[in-house]
Amino acid sequence: MKRPKILMSGHWSPAAIYNKPFVGLTWNYYEAITRSGGMPILLPYCGELDDYVEMADGLVLTGGYDIDPAVYHEEVKYNTVEVTRVRDDLELALLDKWLKTGKPVLGICRGLQFFNVYFGGSLIQDIPVECGVIHSDMVHKVKLEEGSLMHKLFGDEITTNSFHHQGAKNVPDCFTVTGRSPDGMVEALEHKTLPIVAVQFHPERMVGDWRFEEQTDMTPLFEYFMETVRSNGSAV
Numbered sequence: 128m129k130r131p132k133i134l135m136s137g138h139w140s141p142a143a144i145y146n147k148p149f150v151g152l153t154w155n156y157y158e159a160i161t162r163s164g165g166m167p168i169l170l171p172y173c174g175e176l177d178d179y180v181e182m183a184d185g186l187v188l189t190g191g192y193d194i195d196p197a198v199y200h201e202e203v204k205y206n207t208v209e210v211t212r213v214r215d216d217l218e219l220a221l222l223d224k225w226l227k228t229g230k231p232v233l234g235i236c237r238g239l240q241f242f243n244v245y246f247g248g249s250l251i252q253d254i255p256v257e258c259g260v261i262h263s264d265m266v267h268k269v270k271l272e273e274g275s276l277m278h279k280l281f282g283d284e285i286t287t288n289s290f291h292h293q294g295a296k297n298v299p300d301c302f303t304v305t306g307r308s309p310d311g312m313v314e315a316l317e318h319k320t321l322p323i324v325a326v327q328f329h330p331e332r333m334v335g336d337w338r339f340e341e342q343t344d345m346t347p348l349f350e351y352f353m354e355t356v357r358s359n360g361s362a363v
Contacts, residue, residue: 134183188238234325275305
């Protein structure tokens with residue numbers, strides 16, 4: 128069996144290296160996909176999206192800066208909101224094409240937020256300001272919904288990292304919220320009909336040597352994703 132090709136959306140910066148545009152990801156994304164049997168491929172910000180959609184077996188929407196509130200029909204409310212509209216436009220076009228294929232998708236952090244707004248939901252633009260709690264650079268519990276995929280993989284509760292100041296607000300009816308933090312923040316979403324699973328935390332930092340002892344090992348999530356990609360039939 129071939130190694131499934133996993134396309135990953137990357138962080139875009141207008142002038143990160145040599146004052147030139149930069150596209151990239153932290154190494155742990157690549158390692159998490161490789162450890163679970165996949166072949167990670169970074170999506171460039173050039174070329175025909177159709178070629179990459181046809182070539183890849185699975186897709187990971189990765190973490191990164193904030194989504195432009197205009198995508199969910201709002202204005203920027205706070206100076207803490209840092210948008211990358213170039214990335215937003217690329218991922219909007221990518222999902223328009225990808226979701227027609229029925230191939231699996233995993234959303235991570237910003238990825239969960241992007242799915243939420245893509246299907247018509249909205250975001251909390253600044254959690255500390257709007258909710259009075261902190262979700263950046265910390266560890267917390269997540270309660271998992273009984274009967275959900277996440278519950279089948281991990282049981283009632285997991286301990287996760289947390290690196291975000293925004294979160295899902297209004298969740299579209301096409302999703303089931305399958306994980307929440309103790310303060311009520313949405314931490315996991317599962318689409319009711321499409322092969323989409325998304326988490327607000329960073330599971331790629333919770334496998335192998337990247338994982339801190341108190342955090343739940345996220346290897347089962349990546350293994351499940353890879354099994355789903357293989358069973359989809361394109362990686363055989």
